[in-house]
Amino acid sequence: RVAPQLEVRLEEFELFAIDRLRVLKGISDGLSRGKRPEEMEKLVSELWKAHMRHQDPAETLNKDIISHFVLRLVYCRTEELRKWFLSMENTLFRYRFRLESPESQRLLMSEFQLPYKALPHSEFEAVKDKLSQVARSIGQSASVESVFFKVPFEEVPDLVASRRVFLSKGYAYVAMSQVVSLVVTQFRCNISKALVLTNRKWTATIKEQEKDRLTPIVEALSNAYFGPDYSQPNDATEISPKDIDQLARTSFPLCMRHMLEKLRENHHLKHGGRMQFGLFLKGAGLKLEDALTFWRSEFSQKVGSERFDKEYAYSIRHNYGKEGKRTDYTSYSCQKIISATPGVGDHHGCPYRHFGEENLRAALNNMGVGGNALEGILDKVKNRHYQLACTMTFEATHGVSCDTGINHPNQYFSESQKVLQAKNQTVQSQLST
């Protein structure tokens, strides 16, 4: 709850945080792919083992604590960062709790001031039917959970209000999963408050005090991305301006198709769009000279080539690391794109999130997606699984399944190219036999 008084080496400060961040990003990925609770439980266990576990349990605990508090510093600074961090840490906590032994779960619960005793077997047998009935009445399976707690109804008002528990003689029979909810809610509440306080302290004193030591590390960490690096274009793939329209039809994800369409239509894109689309093209293999040609060919139709050279060429060269400070511009991951906030006249962002239903339907129709596939995609959108929706679009347009899920537009592009090349080879070999 409170940061411990520990001495931390500077490298550990950053490394521990990065490892924990890998776990949190992994969780984020899993969630956006719509994994079921059992799958998430397994995923969390694997992630934790891979990045956080140490032979010496004391070391693990150390790392757990330090990394958490460092990340609090990193993620306290804006509302959006806080929301993400809170959500991921919450999920991490929830599944780590589930993976604990019943003993340690009980210990944790009493730490949260929820000192419940599990229902003894004889009592359980007596009310088993009723418990099963309650479970089914709220849409759960009839096979009842095995661990229940008998608590005074006053302590679980929301479960009482929604009739999600069996009541008898003033006691509520609360299932383990419901208790987990109570614990997690408390956990979330604590962290939420702590983050706000941390932010206050950060802006008031720490940021300035640490500007040569911790602050640059903290600021870099919040932008970190842990997938394949698309900042350096893969030398194997190269695209040229004349290919772009064709490639957009076959292999671009919807977000990039849309921006290309608007660029062609208006001969202009606002800054957000130029960044998102421009970096994507770079990651896909568009060389600097070709990029300049491409953008000039469009923009000069609106603002004239002189103005293009004066005002826009510089930032394109900047994106390729040819100007100013050392380039840090990796093309945007889905996560970053989804969290964008396009305003009036903007076309960047994620269409699955930022388009209204009508527009999205039309756009998907244009890609040749209809019928059940379309409805399935829209359903995912309604449940805010935007990356899943994009993955389903990929699957519908390519006729293959994509098990890894889409989490980067350049990944969509390269996977698409792979599929198409494989198809070509199949066709060729069929022709030659």
Added chain:
Amino acid sequence: MGDERVEAMEIDGQQRQEVAAAVPDGFNADYLRIYYGKLFPYGDFFKWLAYGNDAKHPGCDQSYIGRRELSFTLENDIYLRFQSFDSAAELETSIKEKCPFKIDIGPVYSVDPAKRHAYAQSGNNVFVPVERELIFDIDISDYDDVRYCCSGADTCLDCWPLMTIVIKILDTSLRGDFGFNHILWVYSGRRGVHCWVCDSRARKLSNEQRSAIADYFRVYKGGENSLKKVSLTGPVLHPFLARSYTDVLKCFFEDKLLHSQQLFASEERCQKILELIPDENVASELHDKWQGNRRSSISKEDVNAARWEQLKTTLQSGKHKTQGLRRCVEEIVFSYTYPRLDMEVCQST
């Protein structure tokens, strides 16, 4: 009341003995005075509200009863709050003197309400309610859309049983589910009943907990905009609802209400029930069937029971697989019989 007297005197002092001698309709302040003089149970009333603190043993909180607020509504709508009394005798004197037309029992506060100003000065919010019985207020006028015999504040032997049903369901649940034991049901004086749960556990409930209990009981989600106000989702009902249905509501509906309210006796009334069926086809199938039957020789007595049977058979036949039909029969029964609580009153501590 008093007006009649004045009238009498204006008619040149004619002695209106008849008026004075006859029992007046409605309220009479003089009778109230007599009631307070001879009948009002000061001792019992006081003993109840003291909850044992008026005894002499060491566990008693002598200040307890004095911290209970009572409010009086006097003649001419004068409203006196924060009345408090340390003994039954004090209470008696005050009531006889003021002759309140209405007495409200308020909460028990942290300090004597009479001394509240002294504490308010310190600004520490020391004058707060600390105990209050758990109260439910049921008004029969909330059932106006499902009773055809009366409306508003009127009641009769045909619709009053709806209140009996409320009592049966809530009382059973308050005792069996929530473990309360000391429950007082009273006629509210006009058009409903009040329930006072007096266990000390109930008196100490927070607003949130009271709200939760009220929500536990809530099934009917009223409001002008939806035709269907009872929606029972899920493959089975929660044990509380299931028990209410099988033990109380089903037989009340079928054995009493169908007939006393003549629920299927007219086109309009049939239509109201058909509106609760989410499947258009089923509803019109039944509608057509009943159009046809109108001229048959079934006596008025039987038509309600007969049509209800037909409706049940159709809905439960399994022929129609629409989702919403699963619990339709129960939903109709609940719509017409299940308790409708006044959510506001439950919640103020």
